[in-house]
Amino acid sequence: MPVTIRWDGVQTGTVQKTAFPISPTDTAAASLNALINSCQPATFGLGGQDVYDENYRKAIKLDEESFSTNFDPHSAGMIDVIGQVLLPAVNDRARGVQAELYKLNIYSAPSGMFHAHVDTPRSESQFGSLVVCLPCPHQDGALVVRHKGDEMKFDWAVSSPGQVQWAAFYGDCEHEVLEVTSGHRVTLTYNLYATRGNGLLAGECNILDPKQLPLYTALKQLVELPGYMENGRQLGIGCEHFYAHAQGPMVHQLPESLKGSDMAVYEIFRALGLATVVRPILDMQIDDDDEYYQRDDYSDNKDDDSDDDDNDVADERETVQGKDIVGTNLHSFKADYNEEWDQGGQKGTVDAWGEHIFRKITWINRLMESKKDTAMAYLAYGNQAEMGLNYSRAAIIAFKP
């Protein structure tokens, strides 16, 4: 498919258009000349100023707001490749790549070039640049990219003339455009930004307006009932989707990777001004007669005097009444049999699992319906060795901050 460029003609005041590839027999194409005539000299940044100096850069350009193109690096597959090669997952968090069109540049013979430089980052999240060379006959003018003594040369004049070619590099790579000795070398440049990858948007998605979701109104009415959220009431919704929330990598990807209705609920709670967390709820019944839970400091209605930092749920043991064993954090847990657990009864088991609290959670759905993950695995030795397993359910819990 041809790549078209449309721009505001300087003289004519009307939209003009040219299409690539420009064939080798048509280098004097009228539309290409019109494009060239509509460009301005390309400056470069020097000491915070835009400078024009043909000894350093000899090129012409159109700014991004002065032209449009049907070329899309996303659908051309470049962005996926860049994401995988230049932005590998960190701590199992896949990151997304956003390419923002920056300039159209033309380096023409004789002597179009750009001396060695590094690009000026446009924001903190910019990690590199993408250069796309449109098919237009030219000679020389290779792009040379250097990093720590390594050098890559992209000579698009000879490698695949007639095709769109490209290179992407990190922002700290020095690069230059060697002299063009014949024809016109036409490039589109893009700034590359790291974004949160698809699937890591809960809590970070500015495009989704939770107030437009049907559940918002219902939950708003509930939360705004006079006094309803006072006295430390917590609202809980068992997650609808399955998350390996007690296993390795997923532990680090919640809440960002909540799916579907779970993400909607999370965003709605936040939009209602509630502190919102994802926690594992241990799938275990507490026996009413378990000694430990008869202790005074676990009695109901105990007004907690710990600080109000509710993100640190650990500090706030309030009541055993609700009988929910809530993990303070998502974590994976595997252990060998530990005699103390056995002797400690339920408390032993729960303590081995990790810090925990008991809260009076008002469940909006039935927690039973949310999917279980293995929260604890341990080897228990009785008269035969067996694997002990306890499960937990991921739940979204919201409370007044």
Ligand SMILES: O=C(O)CCC(=O)C(=O)O
């Ligand atoms: O056109 C090219 O190959 C690279 C241009 C460049 O380095 C720039 O615009 O900063």
Ligand SMILES: [Fe+2]
């Ligand atoms: Fe550059």
